Amino acid sequence: MKTGIQLHEARVRYGPLEALHGVSLAAPAPGLTVLLGRNGSGRTTTLRALAGTAPLATGTVTWDGADVTRLNAHARAKRGLCFVPDGPAVFGHLTVDENLDLSSPEAKADITPALDAYPELRPLLPRRAGTLSGGEQRMLAxxxxxxxxxxxxILIDEPTQGMSPAVASRTYDLLVGLSRHACVLTAEQRLPSGLREHADRTAVVVHRLRRGAVVFSGEASELGRRRRSERPTPR
Structure with missing residues (x-):
């Protein structure tokens, strides 16, 4: 049985500062998981810990039940982990076509799925990626x-940053499609409407972080009910 990727009592430190305080959470495979929290809550550090770009001070990372804590980011990528970080995540000096081609280093990549998903990239193929807008770079990444x-x-930090509402909605549809055969984990400040629409038909796991600790874990539908129950009663 595939159990996805998990953190167990993970602590991450940047110098004297501790960014994660014993975080434990799981992202099922296949399935869609969302990390929620404000800036500084630990969302990005959690993704980096899972990807292997932020080493753990203590704790473990397991993937399908195997301990991969000591595997570096390159080794995790070879095993099938794809990390799309926040901010610039493309090779700016390469063309859009060359960036897409890097997805299959052994042979010329079939980029048709990318162009079908984001037809906006087709006229940009000969352009250098560094000249694209923020939303266009996000589509490329x-x-x-x-x-x-x-x-x-698949770990994605702020997947729709800089995108128009229409492209963002299409992107969430794509992520839901990917989650049917892969473990997809995204980081967001709040649960996007594009995912709330899917939550009625697809189980979306949510972990809310605050100041480096998990304060809620459950399905998106449970989060909505909890918020409603926490609202003050009108007098």
Whole structure:
């Protein structure tokens, strides 16, 4: 049975500052998981810990039940982990076409799935990626997950940053589609409407972080009910 990727009592420190305080959470495979929290809550550090770019001070990372804590980011990528970080996540000196081609280093990549998902990229193929707008760069970065055939775990920080509402909605549809055969984990400040619409039909796991600790874990529908129950009663 595939159990996805998990953190167990994870602590991450940046110098004297501790960013994660014993975080334990799980992202099922296949399935869609969302990390919620404000800036500084530990969302990005959690993704980096799972990807292997932020080493743990204590705790473990397990993937399908195997301890991968000591595997570096490159080794995790070879096993099928795809990490799309926040901010610039493309090779700016390469063209859009060359960036897409990097998804399949052994042979010329079939970039059709990326262009079908984001037809906006088609006229931009000869452009250098560094000249694209923020939303266009985000589309290009997310195309890595679409074109990485062996991706088993997909970690995405702020997937729709800079995108128009229409493209953002299409992106969430794509993530839901990917989650049917892979473990998809995204980080957001709040649960997007594009995912709330899917929560009625697809189980969306939510972990809310605050100041480096998990304060809620459950399905998106439970989070909505909890928020309603916490609202003050009118007098």
């Amino acid at each position: 997310l195309s890595r997950a679409l074109l990485t055939a062996h991706a088993r775990v």
